[in-house]
Amino acid sequence: MSWTDERVETLKKMWSEGQSASQIAKELGGVTRNAVIGKVHRLGLSNRAGAGAAPKAAAAAAPKAKPAKPKAEPKAKPAAPAAAEAKPAEPAPTPKSPARRAIIPAGQPLPPQPSTNEIPAEALAKVSEVEKKAKKISVMELTEKTCKWPVGDPATDDFWFCGLPSQAGKPYCEAHVGVAFQPMSSRRDRRR
DNA sequence: CCCTGATTCGC
DNA sequence: GCGAATCAGG
Numbered sequence: 001m002s003w004t005d006e007r008v009e010t011l012k013k014m015w016s017e018g019q020s021a022s023q024i025a026k027e028l029g030g031v032t033r034n035a036v037i038g039k040v041h042r043l044g045l046s047n048r049a050g051a052g053a054a055p056k057a058a059a060a061a062a063p064k065a066k067p068a069k070p071k072a073e074p075k076a077k078p079a080a081p082a083a084a085e086a087k088p089a090e091p092a093p094t095p096k097s098p099a100r101r102a103i104i105p106a107g108q109p110l111p112p113q114p115s116t117n118e119i120p121a122e123a124l125a126k127v128s129e130v131e132k133k134a135k136k137i138s139v140m141e142l143t144e145k146t147c148k149w150p151v152g153d154p155a156t157d158d159f160w161f162c163g164l165p166s167q168a169g170k171p172y173c174e175a176h177v178g179v180a181f182q183p184m185s186s187r188r189d190r191r192r
Numbered sequence: 193c194c195c196t197g198a199t200t201c202g203c
Numbered sequence: 204g205c206g207a208a209t210c211a212g213g
Contacts, residue, residue, distance in 0.1 A: 035206050168194045
């Protein structure tokens, strides 16, 4: 398979939508997630741009020597130029917030329950976006791999669980993890 | 072990 | 340019 305009278009679209590389690969067919990621990088959209892309520009290119075990001596580490600008006003963070009363019946552990604290508009937007395509599964269908974020009022039939694929070890999907946990300041970090 | 994206490097 | 292999991490 080759990267036709159409396929690239789909790739861009899905990537900016937050789809994972494997999902995109599956959708396109004929390619692996590696191929997708590789293409994403070559296209220069490794960073999920599109909307609230925080301009984390000029990352200090630590002039540290890497004593590690270099397979091959790289020529240099050209710190990315990172021309970050274009800051489209973040669309209003979803005023769509019907009176949500206590979710979760009588459970004790309930990490979520936003509204009290300020959650990044981006995170909220992400959640509402996710809730639209949530699988809406019942409690019976929850597994180790499904997001267990409850939505709606348990007292009504308008209650379901997100059900989207959760990260290993985490009870929620990426989006819900974002609003469930405050300390999400440990991300975006150049490895190696 | 499941998954994620990131990077390298032979092709 | 491509993507498998590899790596780093949740």
